[in-house]
Amino acid sequence: MNVLIVHAHHEPQSFNAAMKDLAVAELRSQGHAVEVSDLYAMHWNPVASAADFGVRQQPDYLVYALEQRHNQQQQALAADIRDELDKLLRADLVIFNFPVYWFSMPAIMKGWLDRVLVSGVCYGGKRFYDQGGLAGKRAMLAISIGGRPHMLVEGGVHGELNDMLRPILRGTLAYTGMTVLPPFVAHHVPYITHEARVELLEQYRQRLRTLDSLPPLQFVRLDQFDAQLHPLPA
Amino acid sequence: MNVLIVHAHHEPQSFNAAMKDLAVAELRSQGHAVEVSDLYAMHWNPVASAADFGVRQQPDYLVYALEQRHNQQQQALAADIRDELDKLLRADLVIFNFPVYWFSMPAIMKGWLDRVLVSGVCYGGKRFYDQGGLAGKRAMLAISIGGRPHMLVEGGVHGELNDMLRPILRGTLAYTGMTVLPPFVAHHVPYITHEARVELLEQYRQRLRTLDSLPPLQFVRLDQFDAQLHPLPA
Numbered sequence: 001m002n003v004l005i006v007h008a009h010h011e012p013q014s015f016n017a018a019m020k021d022l023a024v025a026e027l028r029s030q031g032h033a034v035e036v037s038d039l040y041a042m043h044w045n046p047v048a049s050a051a052d053f054g055v056r057q058q059p060d061y062l063v064y065a066l067e068q069r070h071n072q073q074q075q076a077l078a079a080d081i082r083d084e085l086d087k088l089l090r091a092d093l094v095i096f097n098f099p100v101y102w103f104s105m106p107a108i109m110k111g112w113l114d115r116v117l118v119s120g121v122c123y124g125g126k127r128f129y130d131q132g133g134l135a136g137k138r139a140m141l142a143i144s145i146g147g148r149p150h151m152l153v154e155g156g157v158h159g160e161l162n163d164m165l166r167p168i169l170r171g172t173l174a175y176t177g178m179t180v181l182p183p184f185v186a187h188h189v190p191y192i193t194h195e196a197r198v199e200l201l202e203q204y205r206q207r208l209r210t211l212d213s214l215p216p217l218q219f220v221r222l223d224q225f226d227a228q229l230h231p232l233p234a
Numbered sequence: 235m236n237v238l239i240v241h242a243h244h245e246p247q248s249f250n251a252a253m254k255d256l257a258v259a260e261l262r263s264q265g266h267a268v269e270v271s272d273l274y275a276m277h278w279n280p281v282a283s284a285a286d287f288g289v290r291q292q293p294d295y296l297v298y299a300l301e302q303r304h305n306q307q308q309q310a311l312a313a314d315i316r317d318e319l320d321k322l323l324r325a326d327l328v329i330f331n332f333p334v335y336w337f338s339m340p341a342i343m344k345g346w347l348d349r350v351l352v353s354g355v356c357y358g359g360k361r362f363y364d365q366g367g368l369a370g371k372r373a374m375l376a377i378s379i380g381g382r383p384h385m386l387v388e389g390g391v392h393g394e395l396n397d398m399l400r401p402i403l404r405g406t407l408a409y410t411g412m413t414v415l416p417p418f419v420a421h422h423v424p425y426i427t428h429e430a431r432v433e434l435l436e437q438y439r440q441r442l443r444t445l446d447s448l449p450p451l452q453f454v455r456l457d458q459f460d461a462q463l464h465p466l467p468a
Contacts, residue, residue, distance in 0.1 A: 010283050014295075014296075040283070046280055048341070063245075102402075103401035103406065104344065105344075107342070111340075151463050156465065163400060170398075
């Protein structure tokens with residue numbers, strides 16, 4: 001399969017970078033084709049703006065999603081967006097590899113979502129959730145976080161981690177139709193020993209060897225709602 | 235009181251810009267001092283990187299939060315971060331004004347959180363939730379979103395909007411100690427008439443006139459947890 005790893009960390013020696021390198025090596029050794037978008041190394045521009053569009057349907061008033069659709073049709077999206085969209089469309093599995101900042105992804109990666117998940121291709125109209133434009137692809141987060149496991153469960157100080165990640169897991173990945181695998185979470189990374197980090201990397205390797213046996217997360221389907229998106233009786 | 239409005243929209247004629255302008259005028263007419271950080275107009279850099287630090291505690295390995303603390307102590311944070319942090323520390327109320335992208339804020343604003351919510355000032359150690367560094371300040375989201383209200387409630391196609399906003403409301407604003415007011419939400423904005431937009435702006439004006447009577451959202455308190463952040467018996 002084709003794998004795309006979208007990676008965001010400013011320190012090449014970081015644990016997150018080691019996770020990315022391990023995934024590249026492991027997945028290639030399994031026979032997969034792996035591409036990496038190393039956002040810091042690429043100097044990725046995360047800011048959605050008028051500069052993303054070579055032509056304009058509405059020159060006087062910028063509606064970003066409208067111009068995404070128009071520029072995709074006219075093949076006039078900015079080259080950096082087009083390159084990433086091509087990688088995304090080639091991929092069977094997309095891994096988002098990042099340190100959790102404010103219970104979300106670093107801004108440089110949020111801007112990858114904002115600019116690359118182009119309306120008219122990845123979503124739009126009634127193409128969302130199981131009808132989304134990226135249906136058939138799988139996605140997984142591979143993340144590090146400062147907190148300990150007991151802080152990130154129901155009743156813990158921050159509640160269930162997947163609830164914090166909901167706008168990504170459900171609102172973005174499932175929304176665009178992707179099959180969402182459970183996140184791989186490396187806890188407490190800034191505070192643990194080298195040996196503990198090595199052990200976490202080994203756990204990540206095992207995860208990458210067992211992707212096909214992982215039950216994906218479950219989300220809504222559009223056939224549970226009527227044409228106006230009111231819920232139908234169960 | 236001092237109000238800071240952090241605004242992120244690339245179109246000066248947008249509904250979001252109108253919300254921002256209305257809030258400036260309304261809050262000033264109430265006698266408050268209002269500052270605006272118009273992130274697109276400022277060409278705000280949202281990418282957390284080594285360039286944010288004038289000095290380094292660890293020159294060979296970038297740990298962002300560590301260098302935030304060190305550079306804050308050494309008064310060596312990048313000038314754009316220092317300016318925004320000063321605005322934030324002056325503010326009694328912070329309004330985050332943005333269009334919802336992927337059930338979150340645009341990357342340019344996420345990068346304001348990443349860079350300006352400096353460790354050692356806004357949070358750090360046991361200074362979070364009710365013990366957070368920004369305790370005593372209030373925060374409110376003022377947002378536009380494409381969906382209709384019935385799509386953003388429990389049982390709706392996307393579930394409760396505040397659950398999607400959890401990493402911001404709880405994981406960021408409440409985490410840093412701020413008192414979080416319910417978001418003001420302008421639904422379905424891209425698809426409604428001019429008259430309906432005017433009506434929404436009037437609702438926003440009323441909201442800004444009744445902030446003191448709004449019950450804030452409720453979150454955990456650290457006295458509900460032991461020293462290792464395990465929950466205490468209720």
